[in-house]
Amino acid sequence: MSPLLEARDLVRIYQTRRGLLGRPSNVRAVDGVSLKVRRGETLGVVGESGSGKSSLGRMLLGIDTAQGGAVYTNGKAMPVFGSPEWRSLRARIQMIYQDPLAALDRRISVAEQLREPLDIHRIDGSESRMARVHEVMLSVGLRLDQADKFPHELSGGQRQRVVIARALMTEPELLVCDEPVSALDVSIQAQVVNLLADLQHDRGLGMVFISHDLKVVRNLCDRVAVMYLGRIVEEGPADTIFSDPQHPYTQALVSSVPQPGRALKSRIILQGEPPNPGNRPPGCAFHPRCHKAEDICRHTVPETRSAGVECRAACHFAGHASLRELA
Template sequence: MSPLLEARELVRIYEIRRGLLGRPAQVRAVDGVSLQLKRGETLGVVGESGSGKSSLGRMLLGVDASQGGAVYINGVAMPAFGSPGWRSLRARIQMIYQDPLAALDRRINVAEQLREPLDIHRIGDAESRTTRVREVMQAVGLRPDHADKFPHELSGGQRQRVVIARALMTEPELLVCDEPVSALDVSIQAQVVNLLSDLQRDRGLGMVFISHDLKVVRNLCDRVAVMYLGRIVEEGPADTIFSDPQHPYTQALVSSVPQPGRALNSRIILQGEPPNPGNRPSGCAFHPRCRKAEDICRHTVPETRRTGVECRAACHFAGLAALPELV
C-alpha cells in the first residue's frame, strides 16, 4: 500500500539580492528532502528558524512549486498548483497556519467561514452544510453562539479552533500544521495540542506538525524529522530521536528540553548562528557549529546512513558501529 504522503528529493530555490546593486544569489530553502507519512501517523518537523520547515510544508500541499523532486498523495503525483486536479485534491489535504487571525477573513462570521469550503467544493446541500458546520464546531470545542461572531471578537485559542474546524470541514486525509500553537499563550497551547491529538486519533488523520517546540513534538508525534539549512539531518521514531539522537545537531536540540533528573550543565550550547543560506558552508553545513567536527566534515557532504530500525542520519560518524548501509 502506498503511503498517504511521499516527498521525493524536493528542492525549493529562492533568489535574493544583497542591496540595491548587489548580484542575485540563490538560496536553497529546501534541498533534496525526502520523507513519507503513513495514514494515521503524525510526523514532527523541527529545526531552528530558517531551516526550511515552512517552505517544506507549503510544498507538501503544492502551494509552493518545487524546482526538483515531486510530491505524491496515495501514490499519485500531485497536480500542478491551481489546476482543476489540484483544486479537487485540496478537499483532502488542508493546512493549519501559525497566525489564526491572519488566516481568517475579519469581515465574515465564523459560520460563514466554516461553510465556505463546503460551498467551494460543492459538498452537500444547504441543510447538510449547516448541520456539518454545527457538528464540526462542537467537535473542536466551540459553542453554538460562536457561529455569529467575527474573528476579532474571539480569543486567540478560539480563533485557532476556528482555523482547525475550517480545515476539518471537508473531512481531509492529511493536515499540515505550520507552528499552529506558537502564537498562543502557554495555557492555551496545551488545549490546542490536546485537541489536535484527539482529532488525529479519532479521525485517523495523517498529520505533519511543523514546530520549533520540542516538548510539544515529543508528546504529539510518532516520528520526527530534524531539518538544518534545508536538509533533513536526522529522522526516526520520536522515542528514539529523543532518547538516543545520533546527529550532533539533534543532540544539541534534545539537550535543551528540560527533563527530570537531567543536570542543568548537560545542555549542549551551539556556538554562533546558523550560516547564511545564500553562502552555505562546504562539506557538512553544520560543521562550523559542531563540537565533533573533523577534517572530513569540512570538505565532504555526509551521506544519509541508517542508524537503527527506521532511523537515519546525515553525519559521517552517526551509526557507523551498527548499520553503515546507505538508505
C-alpha cells in the first residue's frame, strides 16, 4: 500500500543578498529530503531554528514548489500549486500554523471562519454546514457560545483550538502542524497536545508534527526525523531515537532533555551557532560543532546509512557510539 504522503529528494533554494550591492548567494533551505508518512502515523520533524523545518512543511503541502524532487500523496504526484486538482487535494491535507492570531482573520467570527472551508470546497448543503461547525467546535473543546466571538476575544489556547477546528472541517487525511504549541504556556501546551493525540487516534489521521520541543515530540510522535541545515541527519522510531540516538547532533539534542536518573555530566553542549546555510561547511555540515569529528568528516559528506531496525543516520560513525556510553 502506498504511504499517505511521501517526499523524494526534495530541494528548495532561496536566493539572498547582503545589501543592495552585495553578491547574491543561494541558501539550500531543504536539501535532498526524503520521508514517508503512513496512515494513522505521526512523524515528528525536529531541529534548531533555521534547519528548514517550516520550509519542508510548506513543500509537503505544495504551497512552496520543490525545485528538485517531488511529493506524492497516496502514490500520486502533488498537483501544481493553484490548479483545480491542487485545491481539491487541499481539502484532504491541512495545516495548523504556529501563531493562531496571525492565522485567523480578526474581522470575522469563529463560526464564519470555521464554515469558510466548507463553502470553498462546497462540502455539505448550506443548511447542514452550521451543524458541522458546531460538531467540530465541540470535538476540540470549544463552547457553542464562542461561535460568535472574534479571535481577539479568545485566549491563546482557545484560538489554537479554533485553528485546529478549521483544519478538521474538511475531514482531512493528513495534518501538517508547524510549531502548533510553541506560543502557548506549558499547561495549555499539554491540553493542545492531548487534543491532537486524541483526534489522531479517533480519526486515524496522518500527521507531520514540526517542533523544537523534544518533550512534546517524544510524547506524541511515532517516528522522528532530525533536520540540520536542510537535511535529515537521522530518522527512526521515536523510542529508538530517544533511547539510543546515533548521530552526534541527535545525541546532543536528546541529552538536553532532563530525565530522572541521568547524570548532568552526560549533557552534550553544542559549541557555537549553526553555520551560515549560504556558506555550508565542506564534508559533514555538522563537523564544526561535533564532539566526534575526525578528518573524514571535514572533507567527505556522509551517506545516509542503516543504523538499526528501521533507523537511518547520515554519519560516518553511526552504529559505533550511542548516548548510553556517555551517561
